[in-house]
Amino acid sequence: MTTFVQQALNGLTIGMIYALIALGYSMVYGVLKMVNFAHGDLCVLGAMFSLTLLRATGITKGRLNIIEVPLTGTRLVLVLGMVFLGGMLCSTITSLIIERLVYRPLRRASILTVLVSALGVSIALSNAMMLVFGREMKSFPSLLKKQYFTVLGATYSNLQVFIAILTILLLIGLFYLVNKTTLGRCIRAVALDKDMAGLLGINVNRVIVAVFALGASLGAVAGISHAMYYGQTYYLTGYQLMILGWASAVIGGIGDMRGCVIAGLLIGLLEAVGGGYLPILTGGLFGADYRRIFVFLVLIVTLVIKPAGILGKPEVIVKA
Amino acid sequence: MSLLRVENLVTKYGGIPAIKGISFEVREGEIVALIGANGAGKSTTLMTISGALKPSSGKIIFDGKEIQGMPSHEIANLGIMQCPEGRRLFSSMTVEENLLLGYYSRRREGKPGEAMQRVFKLFPRLEERLHQAAGTLSGGERQMLAIGRALMAKPRLLMLDEPSLGLAPKLVETVLDTIKQIRDEGVTILLVEQNARAALSMADRAYALEVGNITLEGTGQELLHDERVIKAYLGGR
Ligand SMILES: Nc1ncnc2c1ncn2[C@@H]1O[C@H](COP(=O)(O)OP(=O)(O)OP(=O)(O)O)[C@@H](O)[C@H]1O
Ligand SMILES: [Mg+2]
Numbered sequence A: 001m002t003t004f005v006q007q008a009l010n011g012l013t014i015g016m017i018y019a020l021i022a023l024g025y026s027m028v029y030g031v032l033k034m035v036n037f038a039h040g041d042l043c044v045l046g047a048m049f050s051l052t053l054l055r056a057t058g059i060t061k062g063r064l065n066i067i068e069v070p071l072t073g074t075r076l077v078l079v080l081g082m083v084f085l086g087g088m089l090c091s092t093i094t095s096l097i098i099e100r101l102v103y104r105p106l107r108r109a110s111i112l113t114v115l116v117s118a119l120g121v122s123i124a125l126s127n128a129m130m131l132v133f134g135r136e137m138k139s140f141p142s143l144l145k146k147q148y149f150t151v152l153g154a155t156y157s158n159l160q161v162f163i164a165i166l167t168i169l170l171l172i173g174l175f176y177l178v179n180k181t182t183l184g185r186c187i188r189a190v191a192l193d194k195d196m197a198g199l200l201g202i203n204v205n206r207v208i209v210a211v212f213a214l215g216a217s218l219g220a221v222a223g224i225s226h227a228m229y230y231g232q233t234y235y236l237t238g239y240q241l242m243i244l245g246w247a248s249a250v251i252g253g254i255g256d257m258r259g260c261v262i263a264g265l266l267i268g269l270l271e272a273v274g275g276g277y278l279p280i281l282t283g284g285l286f287g288a289d290y291r292r293i294f295v296f297l298v299l300i301v302t303l304v305i306k307p308a309g310i311l312g313k314p315e316v317i318v319k320a
Numbered sequence B: 001m002s003l004l005r006v007e008n009l010v011t012k013y014g015g016i017p018a019i020k021g022i023s024f025e026v027r028e029g030e031i032v033a034l035i036g037a038n039g040a041g042k043s044t045t046l047m048t049i050s051g052a053l054k055p056s057s058g059k060i061i062f063d064g065k066e067i068q069g070m071p072s073h074e075i076a077n078l079g080i081m082q083c084p085e086g087r088r089l090f091s092s093m094t095v096e097e098n099l100l101l102g103y104y105s106r107r108r109e110g111k112p113g114e115a116m117q118r119v120f121k122l123f124p125r126l127e128e129r130l131h132q133a134a135g136t137l138s139g140g141e142r143q144m145l146a147i148g149r150a151l152m153a154k155p156r157l158l159m160l161d162e163p164s165l166g167l168a169p170k171l172v173e174t175v176l177d178t179i180k181q182i183r184d185e186g187v188t189i190l191l192v193e194q195n196a197r198a199a200l201s202m203a204d205r206a207y208a209l210e211v212g213n214i215t216l217e218g219t220g221q222e223l224l225h226d227e228r229v230i231k232a233y234l235g236g237r
Helices: A002-032 A039-056 A073-103 A111-133 A158-180 A182-192 A194-199 A204-230 A237-252 A257-281 A288-305 B042-050 B072-077 B095-109 B113-122 B124-128 B139-152 B169-184 B196-202 B220-224 B227-233
Strands: A148-151 A154-157 B002-013 B016-027 B031-036 B057-062 B080-083 B157-161 B188-193 B205-210 B213-219
Touching: A002 A039, A002 A154, A002 A158, A002 A182, A002 A204, A002 A237, A002 A257, A039 A073, A039 A111, A039 A204, A039 A237, A073 A111, A073 A204, A111 A237, A148 A158, A154 A158, A158 A182, A158 A204, A158 A257, A182 A194, A182 A204, A182 B095, A194 A204, A194 B072, A204 A237, A237 A257, A237 A288, A257 A288, B002 B042, B002 B188, B016 B031, B016 B042, B016 B057, B016 B188, B016 B205, B016 B213, B031 B042, B031 B169, B031 B196, B031 B220, B031 B227, B042 B072, B042 B080, B042 B157, B042 B188, B072 B080, B080 B139, B095 B113, B095 B139, B113 B124, B113 B139, B113 B169, B124 B139, B139 B157, B139 B169, B169 B188, B169 B196, B188 B196, B196 B220, B196 B227, B205 B220, B205 B227, B213 B220
Parallel strands: B031 B188, B031 B205, B080 B157, B157 B188
Antiparallel strands: A148 A154, B002 B016, B002 B057, B205 B213
């Protein structure tokens, strides 16, 4: 029982990260009907850049990025603000450059052209990160002074609480924006019918730019949370995040934001709980390394039973 | 004075011209009808004026300003609204959200309440259905919403592409009456119709479009009694 609760808590944490990533895929898919394969790399870029900020400001030191003076009070808030806002800004700017230079000229190109270009952007971006930030696995500080709580016998860290609160706040903000504001209505209108949106006076390109910015910002938060949670970041992590984020988006019903969140959490849970029990169930034959089996099983089953995803409806493109 | 003047307009789809150098004008306060058979180029004309299609040559002058080639959102912001063929409602969004999107070009001028009331006065039904998804409305209600959405922008020129399509005869009459009412409130109207008899009987002036060329023009009454029009568009007598 304790093992289960423990894995479930861990799974929820990682699931929230997947949900944030999935939303970026989903929203871009909603307005452009394309898979932005570079999104996973943009998430990692956020983490890489904020790590650079931490080093440049002397907050972390040495190869292991150790924090010598514990962060507390105002200083902690400022550092967290710098890390997250800096990462979001860097991912957003990069994302907008990609949109302008690659995706916009391809707006009317065939799906295959766009797909291959997006893969190309992903490879270019991860390699650029290797060149700029280095090819080694980097340790990433958790920034918070570790504290643990006991929940039903399992431990839950203050970092997990932090990630949960941050994600929930972002989700509330995002759902409010998409459902209740003028920009949100424009995003949904552009997703449904770009030409009609233009006829009503909506600057479609500006709305698409806003969507890329939103997606990249959420992605950077996810990438930084991921790095803090695992204590490391690596220029190839984007590939993993892409697969899992995209799988969550598809399972949830691409374009359906609620579906993305549910599927992200589901995949995080499955991965952690499944990974925890796999060695026990198989008598040690399969280790936790095989935990992704569950993700892809669910993906396959979803695609067979309900191709539009858990909450997706074939005709609805962006819905919150 | 002419609010809209189109001069030698040519629009092509992949090299093939759909309109081949048409010219016409719409004066302030008029209802002008554009009639023509399927494929004549009526929708293409409206889409080109709206900026959703780029003309390969010719001029579109709105309120003294050349607008051909401008992006569609800028043209909308000048006060040209189109109610396109097939309504093109945002079907998963509510009636209210569709109307608010119609108000987008006026969003800086304050709250949409007054524009909304004006639309409800014309179409009380929409007020009752405010929170219903547009996709679940009846055909007639959808047409009301499509027109209502365009009116939310308080357009100077309203272009309607086959507003009577798919409506029961009684409803056609209601919609056409409403169009007259809208004109009486000061909105200039360019009306594209398959239902040539109805369009001509309410239009101040009209043009007949035939495979990309304007072949006839005159007042609504003139065309309504023109032998060629009767033969081609009114199904003889
Ligand atoms: N997207 C397109 N690509 C290629 N050709 C097109 C396209 N849209 C329209 N056409 C062609 O352009 C011509 C004019 O079409 P348009 O839709 O303007 O006609 P219309 O007068 O509105 O007809 P209808 O009364 O049937 O609506 C037709 O021959 C049509 O096949
Ligand atoms: Mg047409």
